[in-house]
Amino acid sequence: MSIFETLESEVRSYSRGWPTVFDRAQGSWLYAEDGKAYLDFFAGAGALNYGHNNPVLKKALIDYISRDGVTHALDMYTVAKRDFLETLNDVILKPREMDYKVIFPGPGGANAVEAALKLARKVTGKESVINFTNAFHGMTLGALSVTGNSMKRGGAGIPLVHATPMPYDKYFDGAYPDFLYFERLLEDSGSGLNEPAAVIVESVQGEGGINAARIEWLQGLAELCKRHNILLILDDVQMGCGRTGPFFSFEEAGIEPDMICLSKSIGGYGLPLAITLVRPDLDVWSPGEHNGTFRGINPAFVTATEALRTYWRDDELEKSTKAKGERVGAVFNELVEAHPDANLVAKGRGLARGLEFPSGEVAGKVCAAAFDRGLLMETSGPDGEVVKLLPALTTTDAEVEQGLEIIKNCVESVLSR
Numbered sequence: 001m002s003i004f005e006t007l008e009s010e011v012r013s014y015s016r017g018w019p020t021v022f023d024r025a026q027g028s029w030l031y032a033e034d035g036k037a038y039l040d041f042f043a044g045a046g047a048l049n050y051g052h053n054n055p056v057l058k059k060a061l062i063d064y065i066s067r068d069g070v071t072h073a074l075d076m077y078t079v080a081k082r083d084f085l086e087t088l089n090d091v092i093l094k095p096r097e098m099d100y101k102v103i104f105p106g107p108g109g110a111n112a113v114e115a116a117l118k119l120a121r122k123v124t125g126k127e128s129v130i131n132f133t134n135a136f137h138g139m140t141l142g143a144l145s146v147t148g149n150s151m152k153r154g155g156a157g158i159p160l161v162h163a164t165p166m167p168y169d170k171y172f173d174g175a176y177p178d179f180l181y182f183e184r185l186l187e188d189s190g191s192g193l194n195e196p197a198a199v200i201v202e203s204v205q206g207e208g209g210i211n212a213a214r215i216e217w218l219q220g221l222a223e224l225c226k227r228h229n230i231l232l233i234l235d236d237v238q239m240g241c242g243r244t245g246p247f248f249s250f251e252e253a254g255i256e257p258d259m260i261c262l263s264k265s266i267g268g269y270g271l272p273l274a275i276t277l278v279r280p281d282l283d284v285w286s287p288g289e290h291n292g293t294f295r296g297i298n299p300a301f302v303t304a305t306e307a308l309r310t311y312w313r314d315d316e317l318e319k320s321t322k323a324k325g326e327r328v329g330a331v332f333n334e335l336v337e338a339h340p341d342a343n344l345v346a347k348g349r350g351l352a353r354g355l356e357f358p359s360g361e362v363a364g365k366v367c368a369a370a371f372d373r374g375l376l377m378e379t380s381g382p383d384g385e386v387v388k389l390l391p392a393l394t395t396t397d398a399e400v401e402q403g404l405e406i407i408k409n410c411v412e413s414v415l416s417r
């Protein structure tokens, strides 16, 4: 049995079947055991915004470990935790005039979502939550209940209740007054929906197919939540930490969510870290009311702090992310125009980009062809119909061009078959 077959049989539930065994990684490159190099436009599904083994973060980590810095300290105060909290405040929150308390909910994105949902219910005493079609918020029971994908929901084996999906922005696009249906339900005391605890939303749906809500739609949603006294939870697990350009994906909308979920790239180095930012008056849990063993792994605080200090003291990363994103978008638009009969759609914001195909089968073939040519990308969307690009934000212009050239060739060859 080959090592690949052994791995497959041991971890049957893995969905990513890239037929190779990876060994090393640097910057935007992954190297397989057989030595083949792959340009990584998947970047740990958004967990590697600063690239693999980023040298600055790596040095901070090695220095910390070399001086026997505390690795695991549960809820104890540590220097690494204090540095992270101070840096988050100084570099991110204060300059944006944002006032939030930090909750450490557990190691991953689903934990950040779970904490937000739980706290919203605790604070309001209400049960139901509004989510959106094609949303993805994680695999734990609460997070799954506000996730739209029916295959993933089916994994629970039980009905997932207390969440009601509303149509996400792409389904309106000016065809209807955006929130008419939603507002009617809120005003109808017989709908059972008139008193939700919270609305949970992604400003760009990553797993749902790189659906970027319009800025006006996000603003309308925030106003609606204020008008009806509903807490707004912004899930920035995948689109935060600069993925769309600014540190928070909703900054351009100028909205003030009541809670913000962050994970994936907040740790900086691919190490597990999650935080839920909550409006100070919502921070009602007493010590021990929401805890867990892995709620802040100190080496992850160290790399998180270094990432904030290195990349967010000025707007260089934001600017270059937007510029690279626009370049990808322009090439995707060219592909759409060059293939008018193929019904392609170019989507996204910043360096979260998608190219939608009429079916998951075609999108899958494009990704498979790209893999053969040394480029890693995955599909997203309800049927896997969107080829999804999430390169590290530190990917160079030359690497972006190299990847785009491969994509163009793969799209041409798959569509001409």
Ligand SMILES: Cc1ncc(COP(=O)(O)O)c(C=O)c1O
Binding pocket: 045, 108, 109, 110, 111, 113, 136, 137, 138, 139, 202, 206, 207, 235, 236, 237, 238, 239, 263, 264
């Ligand atoms: C928007 C969003 N929320 C939550 C999650 C769940 O994060 P995790 O997989 O770390 O639990 C994800 C994961 O892809 C996500 O994209």
